[in-house]
Amino acid sequence: MACTPFLTLNNGEQMPVLGLGTWQASDEEIELAVDLALELGYRHIDTAPVYGNEQAIGNVLKRWLDAGKVQREDLYIVTKLPPIANRPHEVLPMLTKSLADLQLDYVDMYLIHTPFTVLINADGNFQFDAAGLLKVDPTTNHAATWAEMEKLVEKDLAKSIGVSNFSQEQLERLLQSCSIPPATNQIEHHVYLQQRELVDFCQAQNITITAYSPLGSKGIARMNAAAGVPRDLPDLFDITEVKEIAAIHNKTPAQVLLRWIVQSNKMAAIPKSANAQRLKENFDIFDFELTSEQLETLCGLDQNIRICDFAFYRGVEKHPEFTFKNQFTD
Template sequence: MSEEKYLQLNNGLKMPIVGYGTWMASEEEITFAVNEALKVGYRHIDTAPVYLNEKAIGNILKEWLSEGKINRSDIFVTTKLPPPADRLDLVELTLRKSLEDLQLDYVDLYLIHTPFTVVLDEKGEFKRYEDGSIVVDPRTDHAAIWKEMEGLVAKGLIKSIGISNFNLKQIKKLMEHCTIQPAVLQIEHHIYLQQPELIDYCKSVGIAITAYSPLGSKGVGALNKMVGVERELPDLFDVPEVKKFAEKYNKSPAQVLLRWIVQKGISVIPKSTNAKRMRENKDIFDFELSPKEIEQLNKLDANVRIVDFAFFKGVDKHPEFPF
């Protein structure tokens, strides 16, 4: 049975294969949840400035570190360069603000959150159209941003750098210009959106994959409604094959979905603020799906994207869309 609980990154560092995602949780929720996650044994925490929870996470990390419950080397913290900061003059400033909020001297992984930039208004807030949707600027120099991030590695502010939501064309182009190769690509990945060509390429060049929304993301529906986008999102827990394997192994559908991903050598960052489900999401190393069962789930790929960035106005007009 595969018991590998870390992914070896291309720079020699290790990343816990099961992490805790923190998107779309209030400050109060995340304060409880991150504390509970650390109690359960999560040691990989994924956040971002746009999640508006780095300060709350920082307070919990400071408490655990100052009380000696964990050492800094025990935890793997990921945060991201947010879409408005895809500008050369903002990269270091933005990282330093994240470090201040997280109350850390360095982050283990820093990702370019999106391959596109969003526009800020005169107040420093997201510039929006009349319908409330966010204005997207398609002009982003990924190679130049990456050079800035490489410089932050040299300064000791980041251990590893990577990308999020980049497509195959963008990754190949970045690879032509980088000195430090991306360590991780974080993408939406689940049974209905598998992106095998993208994943196969990344694995062939030594880029590890992290799957976000591995269980789906019901919160995206609320974001879409804010900008007038109505579409039904799939319930991954209700898929017959998933339910059948859950019953067979006496596991939850979530555990089956996560085990399917982890067995393929991909890390996962499921998010929950429910203590019981948080424990279940981490308890996936005492069973193993058979090769036939893996293949049955592989065949469910339908190219159904849940996080399609519909809440960003005009993102589908970006010359390099979809991401």
């Protein structure tokens, strides 16, 4: 069975450079996808309560662990503190719930999903104002929430802790108060949104980058349309340079986009697929190497186009820690 290279985190833990994204798949789809992904050699699985599929993923993991087909220490399971619960007192209960759903004793990485917090009603539904915009909880305190995240490591409930969608300024603040520095910052990263300053800052601080939406996240178009904010999103598979490089290596554009992220061994990528052929394709990126010229060409494609700008959370831009002001007001 194939396996992937690893990134060594700032606490010595090892994270497989290629993981499976699990956003926007039904329980049935994700059970099949995780099962096949494990057969193919994926060991890193990225999920979140927001994706609504931790129980389905947990069912597959339990089957594999019970059958002895995989050892727990060979899995790398990532989940997240949801934006509706981004408060210190919710950290332990939320992870406890995720662990129950995933049927695990610990996760390998627990992330603060977003730097902002949104409000829900007692029934679990979002709160909206009279204009139909999401209500936010502006009291978000990263240092206080992080202190509770650190306790998860002490309790052996999370091997590593990290953040997602954090800006450099937010990380700088966190680094001043933390005892355990974040092990990763999971951010949108692909050829059209390279975020070089943020990436350079994180890498200089020994915080790895996990690249989400590495293929340009077609699924976000559906979310935006459902929220009444449709946008034309770029098709990364149709970029001439990407297609030309793919043809040279006899690979697909998706494989080139993923290889570009993982080749330096400084970043992980977590493409999502619920399709057997594409799961295989996305994993089959370790038998070719992009030349330095090709890497340079791909780096030159940056357009600062953010695809996952949380437009589907209309109203969240009012939050004082909202990270994406520039893109949102474009």
